[in-house]
Amino acid sequence: MDDELEQIIDGIGPRLRTLRRDRGLTLESLAATTGISLSTLSRLESGKRRPTLDLLIPLARAHRVALDQLVAAPASGDPRVHLKPLRKSHGSVLVPLTQYPGRVQVFKQVLSPREPKLVTHDGYEWLYVLAGELRLILGERECTLRPGEVAEFDTREPHWFGPADSNAVEILHLFGPRGDQVVVRASPSTTDPAPESDSASPNRTHLQTP
Template identity: 35%
Template sequence: MTQESAHDDVIGRRIRGLRLARGWSLDALAARCHLSPSTLSRIETGRRRIALDQLVRIGRALGTALDQLVEPTEDDDVVIRPEPEHRPGVTTWLLSRERSLHGVTVAKMRIEPGAAPGPDQARVHPGREWFTVLSGTVRLQLGERTVLVHPGEAAEFSTMTPHVLAADGTAAAEVLTIFDQDGERAHLRGPDR
């Protein structure tokens, strides 16, 4: 099976699935998009290449966008394969796509012990941050307060308070964190990026 025929097969299954979800018979959809039932049947089963004008009519009849009918089936739209980004004392893996929906960035961070940032590295920016500790213990400096966050615990705080994360003790700490756009800019890109 060629890549084109495999893609036609997927499009046909999507059309059939949408038709059945609406409770329409083959004849009902064929009438709505001005195709013969036999042509529509061959399209749904992948035995006929679908022409663009047919695809437009079928999409319009089903009330769906063309890009939803033809979107790729590879796993690249689902699976994220993060690459580590190293900065002194911290390794970060982005777990969401750049410019992700809703303005949030999900990242895994490994904070090395002894990489205690100084007070000049505390960040302040609009918004809120959230993280959960996967391993190790995190020392969260919030202004004058120091909060220890242990594995399985989470922290959420206003980012208008000067804040900095460090590994507590001699072991590295790993966290899963969610940043809004301001947090992503302040923590992942740094002030010089």
Template identity: 35%
Template sequence: MKQDGDLDALVRQRIKSLRTARGLSLDELATRCYLSTSTLSRIETGHRRISLDQLAPLARALGTTLDQLVESATDEDVVIRPVHDENRGATTWLLSKDSGPHGMTVAKMRLTEPAPAPDSGKLGVHPGKDWFTVLSGTVLLVLGERTILVETGQAAQFSTMTPHAFGAHGGPAEILTILDHDGQRSHLHP
């Protein structure tokens, strides 16, 4: 945002849009925020300045956070660009801008290299659990001495304290994965 006025207008638009999206009238939202209907109307139309002591109850009543209500609008985070790791034979699209609840990360991965063999010494361990679903192709999941084929439309969840690795089987495969902080560090960073 270039000016405070732009952000102010954006916050007003968000308040009105959230109110209508939740099916609330001016009267209903005003009551929930302990504001008069006329004050809320003037806030939405720009005829009254918004104070911090009004924003917090408005955010709560609209089911959002104060941070989300006042964050600036930028276009820089709209396009998700892939990151290719030739050594691992994986291309990754981070689908969650910030880590979600409990540090979880959502990513799409295109795997082109096979998983290492169970006796290769290349299986890793880390605290937590990993989860993925196969969008296309087949993934070979190596868990300790076991090898498991996970086909398109199937999902896998496993303890990551078991030595593990996964890779493409019989051609490229694409997965959608949810990783905790340790899984992200192990699977998404060289």
């Protein structure tokens, strides 16, 4: 085995330990998630056991990183994230802005027009409109967000977001694993007049989850 390959393999254990600690995980909780024994995880992190694909694949899945990110560390001393735009269906583009997704993942997205399809999943989402107009559907409620406006919501509620018209919309999109109260800084699309309040911001609407 040449020196370069040996160095790469030796670096996997410390990288696994750093990822686990950064995510606030114990060896016990990681063992329960991956099905890998506690002793094997400990030996992997200490470098006493050689990493194999059948061990690295569930660990990459548990840490929500690409397999190659477990094997190859980023360039030393370079804090820049090397962006890799991903083209999604309907012509949309997603650019991950976090190198190693942890509790909060950050994306820049350009969304093309498409038909609404409501989804639910655990977590919360935070949306900031950069350009264009964003249509946000939360259950039976609907809002239109414009540049500079923000929404955050519990993703356990049926939701969908996309362009409000025939033009693409550009947003910053943050996703985390825990739900929270919905707060929308936007004007609802309904024509019903909002009740007046001296303390309420004119462009802020609070939507409470059930």
